[in-house]
Amino acid sequence: MRVLRVNMIPFSASGETYQDSEPFLAVNPANPDLIVGTAFTPDPAGGPNAPIFVSRDRGRTWSLWSFIPGATSDLPTADITVAFDGTGNNLYIAVILANSVMSRRFATTVVMRTSDVSTMTPPTTVFSQPASTPLVVDQPVVSATTATSGADHVYVGCNDYNSYPGATGKVLLSSDAASSSPGFNLVALDSRPTLLDAKVRSAPHPDGTIYVAFLACRSQPMPGVYMADVVVTRDDNRGSGTAATGAFTALRDSTDGEAGQRVIQNVTIAAEEMGQERVGLALVIAVDPRNSRTVYLAWVDKQGSSQTLHLRRSDDGGQTWGSGDLLTVSNATNPGLAVNSLGEVALMYQQLTDVGAEQRWETHVRLLLGRRIWDGLAFVNNRDLVLASAPATVPRAHHLPFLGDYLGLVSVGRDFYGVFSACNIPDLVNFPPYNEHTDAAPGGPHYVIYQRNADFTRHTLLNVEGRDVVAPSIDPFFVSISFDDEFRRIGVGAILVEHSGCGESPLADASATFSIRTEVHQPWWRESELVSVTYNWTNSDGTQESATNTNSGFQVRMPPVRSDGTVAPVEVSVRIEIRVGDSAPRSFERRVTVRPITPDQDQLACLMYKVQAFIYQFLLTVLPPFRHVGPFPDPPPYLQQTLPGNFTWTVLRAYQRIVRVLRFQ
Amino acid sequence: MQQPPDKQHGSGERIASFVFLGTVLELGASTEPSIQGKQDTAVLRVERILYASEALQKFTGLQLTLQQASGLKQGQQAVFFTDVLIYGQSLVVQEVEPRVEAPEAMQGRLLPPERHLEQRIRAADLIVHGEVLSVEITEAPSGPLSEHDPLWAKAKVAVSRVLKGDLQGHEAEVFFPTSIDHLWYKAPKFQMGQRGTWLLRFAEISKNEQAFTALDPIDFQNEENTNRVAALLEM
Numbered sequence: 058m059r060v061l062r063v064n065m066i067p068f069s070a071s072g073e074t075y076q077d078s079e080p081f082l083a084v085n086p087a088n089p090d091l092i093v094g095t096a097f098t099p100d101p102a103g104g105p106n107a108p109i110f111v112s113r114d115r116g117r118t119w120s121l122w123s124f125i126p127g128a129t130s131d132l133p134t135a136d137i138t139v140a141f142d143g144t145g146n147n148l149y150i151a152v153i154l155a156n157s158v159m160s161r162r163f164a165t166t167v168v169m170r171t172s173d174v175s176t177m178t179p180p181t182t183v184f185s186q187p188a189s190t191p192l193v194v195d196q197p198v199v200s201a202t203t204a205t206s207g208a209d210h211v212y213v214g215c216n217d218y219n220s221y222p223g224a225t226g227k228v229l230l231s232s233d234a235a236s237s238s239p240g241f242n243l244v245a246l247d248s249r250p251t252l253l254d255a256k257v258r259s260a261p262h263p264d265g266t267i268y269v270a271f272l273a274c275r276s277q278p279m280p281g282v283y284m285a286d287v288v289v290t291r292d293d294n295r296g297s298g299t300a301a302t303g304a305f306t307a308l309r310d311s312t313d314g315e316a317g318q319r320v321i322q323n324v325t326i327a328a329e330e331m332g333q334e335r336v337g338l339a340l341v342i343a344v345d346p347r348n349s350r351t352v353y354l355a356w357v358d359k360q361g362s363s364q365t366l367h368l369r370r371s372d373d374g375g376q377t378w379g380s381g382d383l384l385t386v387s388n389a390t391n392p393g394l395a396v397n398s399l400g401e402v403a404l405m406y407q408q409l410t411d412v413g414a415e416q417r418w419e420t421h422v423r424l425l426l427g428r429r430i431w432d433g434l435a436f437v438n439n440r441d442l443v444l445a446s447a448p449a450t451v452p453r454a455h456h457l458p459f460l461g462d463y464l465g466l467v468s469v470g471r472d473f474y475g476v477f478s479a480c481n482i483p484d485l486v487n488f489p490p491y492n493e494h495t496d497a498a499p500g501g502p503h504y505v506i507y508q509r510n511a512d513f514t515r516h517t518l519l520n521v522e523g524r525d526v527v528a529p530s531i532d533p534f535f536v537s538i539s540f541d542d543e544f545r546r547i548g549v550g551a552i553l554v555e556h557s558g559c560g561e562s563p564l565a566d567a568s569a570t571f572s573i574r575t576e577v578h579q580p581w582w583r584e585s586e587l588v589s590v591t592y593n594w595t596n597s598d599g600t601q602e603s604a605t606n607t608n609s610g611f612q613v614r615m616p617p618v619r620s621d622g623t624v625a626p627v628e629v630s631v632r633i634e635i636r637v638g639d640s641a642p643r644s645f646e647r648r649v650t651v652r653p654i655t656p657d658q659d660q661l662a663c664l665m666y667k668v669q670a671f672i673y674q675f676l677l678t679v680l681p682p683f684r685h686v687g688p689f690p691d692p693p694p695y696l697q698q699t700l701p702g703n704f705t706w707t708v709l710r711a712y713q714r715i716v717r718v719l720r721f722q
Numbered sequence: 723m724q725q726p727p728d729k730q731h732g733s734g735e736r737i738a739s740f741v742f743l744g745t746v747l748e749l750g751a752s753t754e755p756s757i758q759g760k761q762d763t764a765v766l767r768v769e770r771i772l773y774a775s776e777a778l779q780k781f782t783g784l785q786l787t788l789q790q791a792s793g794l795k796q797g798q799q800a801v802f803f804t805d806v807l808i809y810g811q812s813l814v815v816q817e818v819e820p821r822v823e824a825p826e827a828m829q830g831r832l833l834p835p836e837r838h839l840e841q842r843i844r845a846a847d848l849i850v851h852g853e854v855l856s857v858e859i860t861e862a863p864s865g866p867l868s869e870h871d872p873l874w875a876k877a878k879v880a881v882s883r884v885l886k887g888d889l890q891g892h893e894a895e896v897f898f899p900t901s902i903d904h905l906w907y908k909a910p911k912f913q914m915g916q917r918g919t920w921l922l923r924f925a926e927i928s929k930n931e932q933a934f935t936a937l938d939p940i941d942f943q944n945e946e947n948t949n950r951v952a953a954l955l956e957m
Contacts, residue, residue, distance in 0.1 A: 069786075070809040072777040078904075097904055101777035102739040104805040113756070120756055120810035135870075135905055195868060218868065335869065456907035457869065520780040 062444060062488060062505040063535045064481060065094060065110050065119040071510040072520045072527055073101040076454065079461030080476040080533040081138045081198075087145030089469045090115045093174055094476050095137040096533040097461070107137065107152075111174065116474065116535045119508060125152060125169070125180065136196055140211075143203030143263060147235055148174050149183075151197035151213045166197040166215060168241070170234065183234060184241045196462065201234070202261040202295070209235040210295045214257030214269060217243065226254025226271040226288075228305070230296045244304045246290050247273050248315040252283070255326075256340040256356075265295045266349035268375060269305060270342040272326060272356065273319075281337070283326040287356050289342065289375045290317040308375045320369065320378045324358035332409040332416050332449035334459040336364050336390040343394040343402075346468075350374040353383075353402055355392040363387040366406055368394075368423075384423060393466030395473055401426045403473040403538065405466045409449060416449035418460060420477045422538065444536050445505075447480035447487040452529050460531065472539040481532040483511035483518060505534070591632040736818045737837045738803035741773040742781070743825055744788075746798045752787045753812035764791035772801060772825060773833045778813075786813040801825055839940055840954050846921040846941075848887035848934060849955070850894050851948050852879045854916040859900070870906075872899035874927060877912040879920065885948075885955055887922075896920060897933040910942040919943040919951050 066073060077098040085091040094110035100123045107125035112118060125137060135153035142149065150169040169180035197215045204210060211234040217227045224247035231239045246269055247254050254271045261267040269290045274283035291308035298304035306316040328337035337357070345351035352375055355368045366389035369378045386408060393405035402425040410417050424440040466475040480487065488505040509532075510519040518527040591605040630648040744766035751765045752758045766788050768781045789807060794800075803819035822828055832840065843849065855878045877896045881889060899906040921941040922934040936942050943951055 067809045068811050069813050070777060072780055074777070076904075100739070100806065101775060101809060102806040103775045104739040105736070106805075108809070111756075120754075120808050122808050123806060195870065454902075456902045456904045458904065462869070521784060522780045522782075525780060 059537075059539050060442060060444075061116060061535075061537045061539070063116055063119065064505065064507045064509060064511075065096075065476070065533045065535050066481070066509040067120050068508050068510060069521060070101045070121060071518070072525075073098075073509075074452075074528050074530040075099055075101075076452075076456060076459065076531045077533050078458050078478045078531050079136065080464055080478050082465035082467060082474060082476040082535075083139040083141050083148060084467055084469045084474045085141050085145040085148075086143060086469050089472070089474075091145075091174070092116050092474065092535070093139050093141075093148060094119070094465075094533060094535065095139055096476075096478065097135075097458075098533070109137070109139070109150075109174075110533065112535070116537050117506070119535065125150065138198045140199045140201040142201045142209040142211075142235070146203075147172050147201075147209055148180075149199050149201050149209075149211050149234065150180055151199040153195070153197065166213065166229070168197075168199070168211065168213060168229070168231075168234075183239050184229070184231070196256070197229070198258055198463070200259045200261050202263055202267075204265070204295065207235075208233050210261065210267075211239075212259040212261060212267060212269070212296060214259045214271070216253070216255055216257060217245075220245070222252050224248075224251055224254060226257045226273065228257065228259060228269055228296065230304075232295060232297065244296070246271060246305055246317065247288065248306075248317060249273065249275075249286075249313075251275055252277055255338050258340055258342050260342045260344040260352065261295075262344045262346070262349035264349050265293060266344070266374075267292050267296050268342050268344055268352055270320075270340055270354055270356075272338060272340055274326060275323075281328040282359075283328075284323050285326045285358075286322045287320040287324065287340065287354070287358075288317040289320055289352070289354060289371075291375050311376060318375050318378075320354060325360075327359040327364070329364075331364060331388070331390070332418055332459070333454040334390065334409075334418075334449075335457050335462070339366070339390050339392055339463070341392045341394045341463075343396050345396045345400050346398055347400050351396075351400065353394055353396060354378070355394050355404060355406075357390055357392065360387075364390055366390070366392055368392075368404055383425070386421075391461060391464045391477070393464050393475055393477075395466045395468040395475075397468040397471050397473060399427055399471055401471075403466060403468070403475075405444075405464060405475050405477065405536075407460060407464070407477065410446075414450055417446050418449045418479065419443055420445040420479060420534075422466075422473070422475065422536070424538070442538070443489045444477065445479040445488055445534060447482065451480055451482065452531065472537060475536045475538075476533055477536070478531050478533050480529060481509075481518065482516055482529045483507055483513045484516045485513060593630045593632070735837075735841070736805075737834050737841075738773075738805060738817075738819050739775065739834060740778055740804045740806055740813075740815060741771070741801065741833060742768045742804075743770040743772065743799065743801050744768055744786075746791075746794050746796055747785065749791070749794065749796055752814075753785050754787050754808060754810045754814050756808060756810060757787065757789065757814055760789070762790050762792065764788045764794055766802070769799065770825070773835070778806075781813070784812070786815055789814055789816045799824065801828065835940075836954070839943075839951070840957070842921050842938055842940055843886070843951060843954050845923065846886060847924045848889060848894065848922040849885040849919065849951065850879065850881045850889060850922070851883040851885060851919045852881040852894070852917070854878070854912050854914050855880050855893070857912060857914055860897070870903050871901060872903075872906050872927075873901040874898070875900045875912075876933075877916075883948075885919065885952060894920070894922070894934060896922060897927050897935050899937075908939050909937040910939060912942070917945050919945075919948045921951070 075098060077096045080094060080096040083093045090113055092112040098108060100106060100108050104123050106123040108121045108123045110119045111122050138151045140149050148171050152167050154167055167182050168184035170183045171178050171180040195216045197213045199213045201209060201211045211231045213229040215227055215229060216225045218225060224245050226246045228244045229241055230244060231241045233239045251273050253274050255274060257269060257271040259267060259269045271288055273286040273288045276284045278284060290305040292298055292305045293307045296304055298306060308318050309316060310318050326337055339357035341355050343353050351372050353370050355366060357364050357366050366386040367382045368384040370383055371378045386406060389406045389408040391407045395403050404423045406421055408419045408421060410419055422442045422444060426438050460478045464477045510521060510523060512519055520527050591603060593603045595601050630646060632644055632646040746764050747767055748765040750761050752763045753765055757763060765785055767785050771782055800821045800823055802817055802821050804815035805818050806813050807816050808814035858876045860874045860876055874897050877898060879894045879896055881892050881894050898912055899909050900911060920936050922936055924932055925935050927933050
């Protein structure tokens with residue numbers, strides 16, 4: 058497992074100090090190198106378009122493209138969410154345009170589409186309402202899939218204030234969103250009497266199933282407090298429903314028979330401030346890509362004095378959810394939820410810790426894995442990664458939301474990709490190592506990477522010219538949690554080969570021994586587990602021996618000279634077994650035959666090196682990448698002209714040198 | 723949320739957000755990998771900034787890329803009126819107004835802040851100078867709870883001078899949002915005793931209710947800028 062954290066603000070925007078909260082993310086499923094992010098980030102120059110973040114190297118570097126039209130100085134754009142379709146051909150963008158005072162309060166949503174974000178092709182508006190009858194919604198969160206027919210199905214979960222009081226939870230959906238003039242329908246979800254609905258979130262599955270969950274606020278006993286049901290609806294026909302029953306009625310409540318299963322009823326939803334943030338309304342849903350009947354749901358309600366996050370799972374299409382939580386987290390908000398291609402779950406959230414001036418916003422990812430991964434000490438199934446832990450009192454919030462009303466988390470293949478907002482003070486304390494073996498170098502591959510100018514020694518942000526200090530602010534941070542897909546890329550991190558036994562005297566009339574020790578270091582960031590290394594070799598007298606262990610070596614007795622003056626060949630084979638997580642061990646075996654021409658000292662040394670080279674080559678072939686962690690053994694004096702210097706090279710270089718020597722010989 | 727200056731409101735004119743004196747270093751080149759290989763680019767060095775937002779104040783001496791560069795020669799200097807297209811390792815900008823050869827050749831051409839103010843003045847329904855007599859929180863609207871609720875307040879302004887429009891009587895009621903939601907927090911908030919000039923628009927603030935508002939940060943100008951507003955009104 059590898060974790061990458063990147064501050065998404067580009068270097069050329071180093072002078073910006075905006076509160077870049079409420080981030081979102083889309084990863085191209087056909088090309089995960091292309092990732093698009095959004096946040097409440099204005100154009101740092103004050104230009105007319107709303108920018109989006111674009112990465113073309115899987116999140117390692119980001120640029121900010123002024124891309125989305127529609128803002129003015131007193132009437133800005135607001136929430137922007139993004140989603141790629143199932144093929145990665147189209148990016149869909151749901152935007153709140155506050156193009157009148159009224160619509161700023163009851164935000165107007167438009168849906169845009171672009172087929173080539175990488176070339177800054179301006180997006181085309183595929184849905185908008187006339188100003189006289191605007192679709193006035195909040196938090197339009199878009200998702201998309203592509204049917205086998207090639208049609209793009211787009212879903213925008215939203216709160217339709219036109220329906221207040223009543224069932225405001227709706228889905229704006231299109232079954233031909235990629236066409237030149239797609240049609241969109243607004244579908245109501247809540248079948249029961251209600252005051253309003255909130256946090257409408259969708260989770261489409263490629264097989265045509267789509268879940269939509271929301272908080273149904275049934276009553277308001279006091280300002281800012283609602284008594285609510287957590288409701289999950291389902292449609293098995295891409296949101297089209299059936300002629301008899303209509304859309305999103307496939308899942309009927311097990312108690313009252315109405316459309317929409319109530320996962321839990323009459324919970325308290327309290328809109329309040331916590332750590333400079335407004336909290337209280339939070340919900341997210343995700344479906345298992347392997348099985349559309351397995352679905353996960355996370356929401357926040359008020360339990361005592363705590364905003365409490367709950368995670369639950371249903372294995373029967375949302376009908377039953379169990380009586381208890383898979384996870385419960387106190388003082389938490391902003392859940393993000395994703396299920397990867399192995400059915401493994403990632404839950405990201407932000408949690409307020411400590412009290413008073415010591416309060417910190419911690420951003421966590423909880424991994425519920427179906428396999429074991431190495432955490433540096435042991436193999437575990439579940440991990441709690443703290444991605445950021447930053448002061449909750451810095452900077453002083455100049456508007457709400459402080460971190461955002463939501464964040465983004467998706468999966469593509471086995472990997473998870475997320476985005477969250479946090480205080481950007483460049484202090485490694487704020488970005489804890491997710492493992493005690495983490496490389497602590499600032500900006501290193503296993504720490505947080507800042508693109509904007511930052512001094513981690515002085516904990517200050519700098520402007521582009523490298524002198525002026527820039528005030529701390531809130532920035533979006535990208536995170537990826539990746540698991541190598543190819544077994545060949547998983548494995549041993551380092552080996553050390555040693556030898557001895559090369560005598561000084563001529564060996565023509567005697568056998569000799571030498572040993573090779575292959576020391577395998579289990580790297581903490583790999584998920585493989587070395588089971589065994591087995592050596593088999595043939596001694597000079599023809600006897601065969603073997604040794605099985607991981608970190609000790611073996612000794613080969615050199616062959617004596619035969620009666621005809623030749624030397625018997627030596628055969629050595631190495632067999633390595635490696636297990637990945639809970640999988641069955643896999644083994645790899647290689648065999649080498651070395652045949653000295655004459656049994657003198659030089660030939661023995663060459664033989665020795667040839668066996669070493671063979672082992673290196675084997676490991677390079679089977680288990681790259683790895684690196685040499687110890688000093689390379691000193692070569693015999695006679696070889697020093699060919700192999701000069703101290704042997705602290707990488708294994709690959711050493712191996713290349715060895716091969717060169719052997720060829721030279 | 724985005725908070726750019728009003729580039730197109732009212733008149734539809736584009737106003738550049740980044741104005742600088744630059745030297746053409748290389749044609750057909752780029753400082754930004756994402757647009758490398760294009761022929762219509764030029765690498766410029768920023769010699770002097772004539773107008774930039776706070777975030778871009780430190781680009782003097784740095785290089786950037788001009789996209790759709792035409793009619794330029796290597797070594798040429800000019801004042802470029804641009805918007806930024808891409809923020810990466812460096813900037814990629816695009817001209818949105820005609821360039822001029824040198825700052826001295828601008829001949830009274832207004833820089834973006836003045837042009838922005840000019841646009842707001844032109845679009846205002848009423849411009850008054852006066853003093854806030856009182857501030858009153860209005861009743862919360864009867865609609866659903868929304869984090870985007872403006873939480874309107876009403877400032878009663880004693881008007882000493884009407885610079886534009888018609889006003890019945892000597893008082894104007896100005897509605898302003900007290901919300902610090904990201905959609906509203908930049909709108910001016912008023913206090914009793916505050917003196918200055920208001921650039922007001924008559925807008926629908928809730929269903930079936932219209933009122934004067936001043937929502938852009940520059941819709942309120944303090945006392946010393948009153949003459950500036952008056953001068954722009956006469957242009």
